[in-house]
Amino acid sequence: MSTTDTDVGGTITLTDDELDPYVTHAETRHRLTGPGLPCGGSLLGFGVLRDAAPRRVADLVDAIDKLAEELRDQLVIGTLRTYDRDLESIVLDGTTGEIRTTRLDRVPGLTGLAPLAPSLEALLRFAAATEELAAARGEFASLGGRFGPKAVTEASERLSAVFEKGTEGAVPPYWRMAAVIRPLARIAGPGTGLLLDLPPRLLEEExxxxxxxxxxxxxxxxxxxxxxxxxxxxxxxxxxxxxxxxxxxxxxxxxxxxxxxxxxxxxxxxxxxxxxxxxxxxxxxxxxxxxxxxxxxxxxxxxxxxxxxxxxxxxxxxSTLAFTVWLLHREKSLDATHDLTAAYGQLAATMTQTLATVDxxxxxxxxxxxxxxxxxxxxxxxxxxxxxxxxx
Structure with a gap:
């Protein structure tokens, strides 16, 4: 059984026996048996590992005959979260260490996987950077108290750099949209009497x-x-x-x-x-x-x-009503450039998380x-x- 150290460090670790025979990737085994995984966060949830070893997708669905071959031995290790619910299952390739997402609730129409990160280390680093941006802490602490178009551009460039470095430029859709949508929350600073002080002519320009x-x-x-x-x-x-x-x-x-x-x-x-x-x-x-x-x-x-x-x-x-319609209008322009809606569910979650940061x-x-x-x-x-x- 998995060991959950919630009192010291708030991590979930697994034993070597629990990883056999499906997890053979050395770096992944080291992470899961050593530092472990955080119990929870705003973007990732690993609660499924609290009381049980990773299970194959094939062991969790009924219509195995309709399950794509590439999915059967993928190990379910957690969930990609939106504001108040789980969005997609996070699955691990035990041989390569690659992390992807899928929708278990779509069986028997379950047909594919979406890339999320090349490794557990990269996944945790990407999530931490995104959360640090939202809170203006860690490597994004210098953005504290800074708002407006220049702050949005700098935040987007710096977050993109984190993702590109970890993927050799092949940034998965979820993190690509995070890099262009999440920084939009910094377009307006605190207001007087209303939550936001919108930049002059923001709405006119949009x-x-x-x-x-x-x-x-x-x-x-x-x-x-x-x-x-x-x-x-x-x-x-x-x-x-x-x-x-x-x-x-x-x-x-x-x-x-x-x-x-x-x-x-x-x-x-x-x-x-x-x-x-x-x-x-x-x-x-x-x-x-x-x-x-x-x-x-x-x-x-x-x-x-x-x-x-x-x-x-x-x-x-x-002020936040105005921000919301501005955010929607900006997203449509960004979709035309980056094809964000190719991963529509993940984009909807990113939009909700961005709005929730502000309102x-x-x-x-x-x-x-x-x-x-x-x-x-x-x-x-x-x-x-x-x-x-x-x-x-």
């Missing part, structure tokens, strides 16, 4: 100067008392067509209660609407049946779903209030490959 809608005082209802939100709508504004939402620009901003009373009388009663409908200001819609609203007192951005009569957090505030509320499924069911629009939207919002 969407076009004529596409940004700014509001005037006359557009605001009395219930919008959150001054940082008022200032953001006046001075920074939002894309009129944010690709994932559409602003209402024809009339002064109504409260949610006023919108239904004036524009769609009879569709919903007061009892159908959220308790705070008179202090929720409707900015527009995410989808035809989902309103984009901002809490007039706190500045929190929420989504009101008509089909299930549910109010859910969308973003912490208007945890947008991704955290923990209910924020009693009627919140924990569903989060942006992670679901990123992961919806059929909807394809991440494709260039």
């Amino acid at each position: 969407f076009g100067s004529g596409e940004i809608m700014r509001f005037e005082e006359v557009d605001f209802p009395a219930s919008l008392t959150h001054e940082p939100s008022r200032r953001f709508l006046r001075e920074t504004g939002l894309p009129e067509d944010g690709f994932m939402f559409q602003l209402d620009t024809e009339v002064p901003l109504p409260t949610l209660a006023e919108y239904y009373a004036d524009e769609r009388p009879g569709d919903f009663t007061d009892d159908d609407l959220p308790d705070d409908a008179r202090r929720l200001i409707r900015l527009g819609h995410l989808m035809e049946d989902t309103s984009l609203v901002v809490d007039g007192g706190t500045g929190t951005v929420l989504a009101w779903s008509e089909p299930d009569f549910t109010l859910r957090p969308l973003n912490a505030d208007l 945890p509320l947008a991704c955290d499924p923990a209910p924020a209030f009693p009627t919140d069911d924990g569903r989060r629009h942006w992670p679901e939207t990123f992961a919806d490959q059929a909807g394809g919002v991440l494709y260039a």
Whole structure:
């Protein structure tokens, strides 16, 4: 049985007997029987090894006859993680030491492997570098307190260098997208009153100067008392067509209660609407049946779903809403250059992790209030490959 040293070092180690007969690669055996593997992290999870030796893919699936030959003797050693769940299984080639990923839940349609790292040592180094970038520590400590386009470029170049050195330039898709997407979280530093202070003209440069809608005082209802939100709508504004939402620009901003009373009388009663409908200001819609609203007192951005009569957090505030649509727009440009969507599930996970670095509320499924069911629009939207919002 595997030994789990959670009290000292937080590592998982295996015995030589547990590695026989499938792990013959010397460096891999040394890592697993010596330094071991970390019990967990934000990107990698090795919990499957806590109580059992590595198992072959062929021992874990039922439809062995439909399993690709190259997969049968691969050893399942962990999982590639996204923000709040496991994404793909991490498998080890015991002969070469190469690390790849696969989807065990797709049997009998399981047909292939995706490269992840040339060795366990490289895998752990890549994950550590990515986590250090997010926290601005370790070899990325010099980025602490630095934000804006230059910081993004430097972070991307330095992270790319780590991956290229470990793969002789053949960077696997997961780390390639990490190098170009994860640094985007450093485009904006902390704000005053709102979470982010977006660089001047960030939205204009991304969407076009004529596409940004700014509001005037006359557009605001009395219930919008959150001054940082008022200032953001006046001075920074939002894309009129944010690709994932559409602003209402024809009339002064109504409260949610006023919108239904004036524009769609009879569709919903007061009892159908959220308790705070008179202090929720409707900015527009995410989808035809989902309103984009901002809490007039706190500045929190929420989504009101008509089909299930549910109010859910969308973003912490208007600054992180703007960051989210900017991130989506940038990703589409990067996909056109780097073909990121060839590994769509991994890209969706990277997008969620990047957004969560800036705005945890947008991704955290923990209910924020009693009627919140924990569903989060942006992670679901990123992961919806059929909807394809991440494709260039």
